[in-house]
Amino acid sequence: MRMSTPRKALVWLAMGLVLVFFLGPILWFLALALRPPETAFANPPQFLFRPQLDAFVYTLVNPGTNARQLLNSIIVAGGATLLNIPFALPAAYALSRFRIPGKKQIMLWYIGLLMAPPVVFLIPYFIFMSRLRLNGTYIAMIVMLQTLTIPFSVWLLKGFFDDVPFELEEAAQVDGARWQQALRTITFPLALPGIIVTSMFAFVFSWNNAIFPLVLSNQATATLPIGAMSYIATAGATWNYIAATAIVAMIPPMFIFLVLGRYIVRGLTFGAVKG
Numbered sequence: 043m044r045m046s047t048p049r050k051a052l053v054w055l056a057m058g059l060v061l062v063f064f065l066g067p068i069l070w071f072l073a074l075a076l077r078p079p080e081t082a083f084a085n086p087p088q089f090l091f092r093p094q095l096d097a098f099v100y101t102l103v104n105p106g107t108n109a110r111q112l113l114n115s116i117i118v119a120g121g122a123t124l125l126n127i128p129f130a131l132p133a134a135y136a137l138s139r140f141r142i143p144g145k146k147q148i149m150l151w152y153i154g155l156l157m158a159p160p161v162v163f164l165i166p167y168f169i170f171m172s173r174l175r176l177n178g179t180y181i182a183m184i185v186m187l188q189t190l191t192i193p194f195s196v197w198l199l200k201g202f203f204d205d206v207p208f209e210l211e212e213a214a215q216v217d218g219a220r221w222q223q224a225l226r227t228i229t230f231p232l233a234l235p236g237i238i239v240t241s242m243f244a245f246v247f248s249w250n251n252a253i254f255p256l257v258l259s260n261q262a263t264a265t266l267p268i269g270a271m272s273y274i275a276t277a278g279a280t281w282n283y284i285a286a287t288a289i290v291a292m293i294p295p296m297f298i299f300l301v302l303g304r305y306i307v308r309g310l311t312f313g314a315v316k317g
Contacts, residue, residue: 068292075285082281097286101269108287110262111269115249116294117180118265122187122248123241130192131237134199135229139208149200152193160253163189168257178260186254191244198243202236203229238305246295266291 074082076093101108137145167186168177176182206229214224230237252267259268270287273280299306 068289071285071288075282075289077282079280079282097282098290101283101286102290107272108266108269108290111264111266112290114180114259114263115265115267115291118183118187118255118263119245119248119294121180121184122191123245125184126188126191126195126244127237127241129188130195130199130240133192134196135203135225137196138200138203149197152196155189155193156197160190160251164253164257167254171258177258178263180263182258183255183263183265186258187248187251190247190251194247195240195244198240199233199236202233202240206232235305238302242298242302242306245298249291249295 073091075097076095077088077091078094081088081091102112103109136142137148142148163186167182171177171182171186210228210232211221211224214228215221219227250267252265252271255263255265255268256271259265264272266287270284270291273283273287
C-alpha cells in the first residue's frame, strides 16, 4: 500500500525533526569547537563565522595533551572489552544452558551491580588498588571496569544463547561431535552477531566512563573524558577546547558502529523470527 503525498510529507517531516533533535547537540558542539572563542556566547548569537582549527590543534598537536589521553582511552576501553568477553561468554552460556541452583538470584545480583551507582565502588576500589600498588596503571582501570561490563554482557549474551536452539548442539553430538566442537562450530557462530553487539556496547561503556579513571588514573594514564574535564577550572571553562575534545571522543565509537552497524541489526533482530 503506497502512502499519499501529504502523509509521506508528514513522515519525512517527523524524521527530519528526530534527526535535528539527535544531531543538534553534536552540530552545536562542532560549531563551538570551530568558532572563535569570543563568539561562543555572543548575544545575539552569531550563526555565521569563519571556522578555525585552533582548538583541535591545541588539544591534539601543540601541546597535544589530549592526543596521549586519546591513546589511553583506546588502551583502557579495548583492554576492558577484551577482558570482558572471556568471562561473560562462558557465564552467559552456563546460565542459558544448565540448570544452576539460584540462577534467578544470580541474574538479579548482576542487575543489582548495574543499578548501583558507580561512585559507591570508588573508595573500596581505590584502597584495593593502592594496596596492590596498581593505582595509576591501565590494569587498575581495565579490571575495575569489569564491574560494569561483565553484568551487562552476561545479561545480553544470555538472551542470545537462549535463542540458539539447544537441539542443534544435541544433533551435532549425535553425529559424533564433542560438546566443545558443537559449541565452537554451531553455537558460537550462530550467536556471533550477539557477541559482536555485546563487545561494541562494552567498548562504549568503557570508553565513556569517567568516574573510575578519575580516581584510578594519574597524569600519564588519564583518559579522554578526564582530559575534557581538565578544561574546567575555577576561573571558568574553556568551551572551545572542551568541545574539540568531545568531538574527538565521539569519533572512535561512531567509527565502530558505522563499520559494524550490520551486526547491530542482526543482533537486535536475532531470534525474532521463530521457525
